[in-house]
Amino acid sequence: MTSTGTTGASATRLGLADGGIETALTERLGQRLPEFAAFTLLDSVEGREALREYYRPFLRLAVEHGRPIVLDTPTWRSNTDWGERLGYDQQALDAVNADAVALLRELVEDECGDSIEAVVNGCVGPRFDDHYIEGRRMTAAEAEAYHAPQVNALAEAGADRVTAVTTLDAAEGIGVVRAAQSARIPVAVSFVVGEDGLLADGSTLAEAIAAVDAQTEAGAIGFLVNCAHPTAVAEGLEVCGASPELSRLIGFRLNAAHDGDEGPGDGPESFAELEAGLRELAPNASIFGGCCGTDTPHIAALASRLA
Numbered sequence: 001m002t003s004t005g006t007t008g009a010s011a012t013r014l015g016l017a018d019g020g021i022e023t024a025l026t027e028r029l030g031q032r033l034p035e036f037a038a039f040t041l042l043d044s045v046e047g048r049e050a051l052r053e054y055y056r057p058f059l060r061l062a063v064e065h066g067r068p069i070v071l072d073t074p075t076w077r078s079n080t081d082w083g084e085r086l087g088y089d090q091q092a093l094d095a096v097n098a099d100a101v102a103l104l105r106e107l108v109e110d111e112c113g114d115s116i117e118a119v120v121n122g123c124v125g126p127r128f129d130d131h132y133i134e135g136r137r138m139t140a141a142e143a144e145a146y147h148a149p150q151v152n153a154l155a156e157a158g159a160d161r162v163t164a165v166t167t168l169d170a171a172e173g174i175g176v177v178r179a180a181q182s183a184r185i186p187v188a189v190s191f192v193v194g195e196d197g198l199l200a201d202g203s204t205l206a207e208a209i210a211a212v213d214a215q216t217e218a219g220a221i222g223f224l225v226n227c228a229h230p231t232a233v234a235e236g237l238e239v240c241g242a243s244p245e246l247s248r249l250i251g252f253r254l255n256a257a258h259d260g261d262e263g264p265g266d267g268p269e270s271f272a273e274l275e276a277g278l279r280e281l282a283p284n285a286s287i288f289g290g291c292c293g294t295d296t297p298h299i300a301a302l303a304s305r306l307a
Contacts, residue, residue, distance in 0.1 A: 014306045015068035015117075016299055017253050017289025018058040022076070024295040025054055035085055037077035039096050042103065052107055057296040059111040059118065065303045068117040070251075070287055071108070073100040076125035076165060079150050094153040097122070101157035122154030122162035122185075124176055129166055137168070137201075140215060143175020151179040151187075161186035166227045168192060168200040170211035177216040188250065190224035195259050197236025205236050206243035213248070222250030222284075227291045229258045229265075230274035237281040251287030252278055256294050265293045272301035 021038050025031040029050045034040060041047030051074055062069035075097050077086075083093045101120055108118045127146055128136050138146060147164070154162050162185055164176035173189035180187030191208055193199055199208055209223050225233050233254060240246055254275050257265025266274065271294065279285055288306060290298045 013068060013286065015070060015287050016058070016062055016065075016303055017070045017251065017287050018055060018072060019290035019294040019296065019299055020255070020292045021054060021072065021074055023292050025050060028295055029053055035077060035082060037082060037086055038074035039076075039078040039100060040086060041074065042096055042099050048103065051103060055104065055107055056111060058299060059108065061296065061300055061303060062116050062118070063112050065307065066116065067303060067306075068119070070119040070121050070289070071104055072121050072123040072163070072165070073097070073104060073154070073159065075100050075123045075150070075154070079125060079127065079147065081127055082125070090149060093150065097150055097153035098157035101154060101159045105158070119160045120158075121188075122151070122157075122159035124150055124154070124162050124164050126164075126166050126168060126172060128168075138171060138175065140171045140174035140178070143172045144178045145175075147172075147176050148179040148182065151176065151185070152183050155180070155183040155185040159185065161188065161221065163188040163190055163224070165190045166192045170199075170203065170208045170215075173208070173212045173220075174215045177212060177219045181216065181219050186221050187219065188222050188224060189220050190226045190251075190253065192227045193225060193232055193236045194228070195232045195235075197232055197234075197239050204240050204243075205249075206240040206245040209245040209248050213245075220248075223248050224251040224253060224287065225249070226253040228254055229256075230254050230271070230278060232259070233278060234274075234281060237278065246282055247284050249282040249285050251285050251289070252282075253287075253289040253291045254294075255292045256290070256298060257292070268297040268301035271298050272305040276302060276305040 078096050104120045167173045288302050
């Protein structure tokens with residue numbers, strides 16, 4: 001689902017991110033992902049090679065265009081609840097998170113060395129990714145306690161930063177930021193919005209950003225939006241108007257199709273035009289990548305559009 005500050009692409013240099021890892025692994029590379037969990041591929045030789053084949057084209061694209069790139073680890077599902085469903089205890093999850101960082105480090109070194117800036121971003125997925133259900137949401141304190149083990153594992157493994165991805169509300173974002181502050185690793189929060197441009201609890205992006213910043217002393221290096229169609233994000237940004245909180249948006253990783261739509265969604269050129277156009281509403285955004293239904297052609301089109 002599936003992500004800047006001193007460890008990411010600078011605000012003056014537009015960078016790329018990878019695409020929709022889970023959909024690309026299933027559709028391009030023919031992998032089976034139980035519970036949509038890409039981290040399970042780390043357990044086999046064949047699965048690890050499929051992960052490398054997923055990431056390689058994005059690194060080569062960044063080298064070709066001379067742009068920084070942010071690569072998310074395949075760890076969207078490697079937290080306690082999802083791990084238990086898949087038969088992984090906490091020790092096994094710690095090993096998986098560390099292994100994911102190591103695999104990306106090795107791949108970056110093999111493919112591009114020091115020729116470009118490549119950020120290894122520890123992907124921290126949500127505890128619940130279903131529709132917003134009040135009784136199933138966490139307080140900020142509960143979210144901090146829940147996500148701390150994964151954040152700590154990613155930090156100890158040497159990730160450049162972590163990002164709370166597909167975040168449904170401010171409370172979970174606050175929890176991840178606090179966990180990252182304790183682990184002393186840079187952190188970003190990436191929210192998801194519906195077709196109305198609002199978060200699942202009805203708050204605007206500006207309200208959610210303000211809430212996280214207020215409760216963490218502005219501890220996040222920035223905010224992103226992922227797993228939504230660019231037109232939905234545009235609507236959400238327009239609702240916020242000239243809110244100063246939008247200056248904290250540092251990137252987008254968006255879907256090719258509208259929520260609930262069947263099929264592949266927008267082609268690469270249409271997708272790139274819509275996502276790159278969001279810079280008019282969020283001028284500090286410097287990372288552009290994909291989420292569900294996107295793959296290398298979509299990011300290639302973005303790279304050309306940003307040029």
